[in-house]
Amino acid sequence: MRRFVIVGQKASASGEFLLDDVPGTGGRLDVLLRCVRAAMLYSHGIRRDVVVYLLLGGGPKAPRTLRFEGAAATFLRPDERSIGILVKKALVLERVHHAAARGGAVGGPFVPVRPGVGLANGGLSLILADLGGAHLYMLDEGAPDLRSETALGGADDVFFVGDHLGLDEATRASLSAAGARPIGLGPVSVHAEDAIAVLWNEVDRRDATRG
Amino acid sequence: MRRFVIVGQKASASGEFLLDDVPGTGGRLDVLLRCVRAAMLYSHGIRRDVVVYLLLGGGPKAPRTLRFEGAAATFLRPDERSIGILVKKALVLERVHHAAARGGAVGGPFVPVRPGVGLANGGLSLILADLGGAHLYMLDEGAPDLRSETALGGADDVFFVGDHLGLDEATRASLSAAGARPIGLGPVSVHAEDAIAVLWNEVDRRDATRG
Numbered sequence: 001m002r003r004f005v006i007v008g009q010k011a012s013a014s015g016e017f018l019l020d021d022v023p024g025t026g027g028r029l030d031v032l033l034r035c036v037r038a039a040m041l042y043s044h045g046i047r048r049d050v051v052v053y054l055l056l057g058g059g060p061k062a063p064r065t066l067r068f069e070g071a072a073a074t075f076l077r078p079d080e081r082s083i084g085i086l087v088k089k090a091l092v093l094e095r096v097h098h099a100a101a102r103g104g105a106v107g108g109p110f111v112p113v114r115p116g117v118g119l120a121n122g123g124l125s126l127i128l129a130d131l132g133g134a135h136l137y138m139l140d141e142g143a144p145d146l147r148s149e150t151a152l153g154g155a156d157d158v159f160f161v162g163d164h165l166g167l168d169e170a171t172r173a174s175l176s177a178a179g180a181r182p183i184g185l186g187p188v189s190v191h192a193e194d195a196i197a198v199l200w201n202e203v204d205r206r207d208a209t210r211g
Numbered sequence: 212m213r214r215f216v217i218v219g220q221k222a223s224a225s226g227e228f229l230l231d232d233v234p235g236t237g238g239r240l241d242v243l244l245r246c247v248r249a250a251m252l253y254s255h256g257i258r259r260d261v262v263v264y265l266l267l268g269g270g271p272k273a274p275r276t277l278r279f280e281g282a283a284a285t286f287l288r289p290d291e292r293s294i295g296i297l298v299k300k301a302l303v304l305e306r307v308h309h310a311a312a313r314g315g316a317v318g319g320p321f322v323p324v325r326p327g328v329g330l331a332n333g334g335l336s337l338i339l340a341d342l343g344g345a346h347l348y349m350l351d352e353g354a355p356d357l358r359s360e361t362a363l364g365g366a367d368d369v370f371f372v373g374d375h376l377g378l379d380e381a382t383r384a385s386l387s388a389a390g391a392r393p394i395g396l397g398p399v400s401v402h403a404e405d406a407i408a409v410l411w412n413e414v415d416r417r418d419a420t421r422g
Binding site for chain 2: 020021022023030031034037038041042043044077078079080081082164185186187188189190191193194197198200201204205207208
């Protein structure tokens with residue numbers, strides 16, 4: 001199972017953004033919505049072997065984390081508005097706050113809010129704890145090329161991806177301390193969702209080679 | 212200058228789709244909107260050396276073609292709704308129909324409707340004529356891998372990309388007759404916008420190698 005963590009430095013942790021203006025009212029949550037599509041969907045299907053974390057670092061309720069599980073997700077549509085509606089509905093479930101205040105639901109800090117979607121109060125440290133033992137990579141411009149990273153493509157790979165602001169220094173430091181390896185994707189700095197497409201392409205190729 | 216042609220078999224050629232439900236009312240025009248972003252934008256910038264054609268094959272006014280020029284585009288935002296608003300405004304300009312009925316505007320069949328955006332009545336044959344001499348590629352599952360395609364990455368490369376339905380047989384036949392080479396991207400069939408991200412990554416790498 002491959003996992004992606006999208007770090008939204010300012011992305012709205014509450015559901016108070018406007019669907020008609022997600023970039024302006026959601027702290028560029030739109031970037032993260034597009035990353036959900038790129039990480040979880042392929043042509044006419046959902047990747048079942050993927051988990052996506054959206055770290056929502058903006059607004060009064062931050063940090064909160066949404067977790068999408070491909071194995072359990074249903075009706076995940078590719079268009080940005082549909083994913084925005086899903087996220088908005090998940091975030092306005094105030095009972096999650098209450099459940100977490102009571103010490104979290106059974107089975108960990110993530111409370112189910114939709115099929116295959118869980119919500120937790122917390123950010124990077126919560127995510128790192130949830131990941132457990134895994135091979136961590138963080139996307140970083142100028143880092144060694146993913147095509148040369150011979151270990152890449154293992155079953156427990158985790159990829160940390162920054163939003164339009166990239167990964168902030170504190171996150172980088174925490175990830176380095178957790179053993180994350182920086183990898184680069186190529187000579188041009190691309191949008192986060194395009195980075196995920198390029199990552200998947202490399203991983204899919206290696207999976208196919210292994211048979 | 213690289214060019215991308217996105218073939219929307221059912222995508223709405225009129226502006227009558229709803230921004231709140233582009234997939235359902237626009238003949239999956241949403242796929243094409245996302246392709247505009249993937250083809251034209253990188254992190255914090257517009258690729259100036261790109262032209263994107265959207266072939267709109269659905270609805271009573273079809274076929275029509277929108278052409279986006281990176282060199283002249285302004286304020287192209289990455290979120291799907293913003294690109295949808297731009298396309299909707301461009302398509303409702305009825306004067307284009309009238310100009311075309313008079314024999315087209317000066318400078319070819321594309322009438323300017325926004326900075327860097329032109330609209331024409333016509334589909335594949337119009338696009339092929341507009342492309343002139345160029346190296347044509349069409350994305351095709353199972354075709355030879357783009358990484359092995361030594362000629363790929365030339366300055367006049369054109370990439371034909373299908374929508375969620377792929378490229379239809381008639382389009383494939385026309386492209387083959389025009390000399391288009393089929394290329395594959397990898398073992399998994401991905402969304403059109405992800406295919407464009409993978410294509411750009413390969414082309415960017417080759418550009419960087421050539422220096």
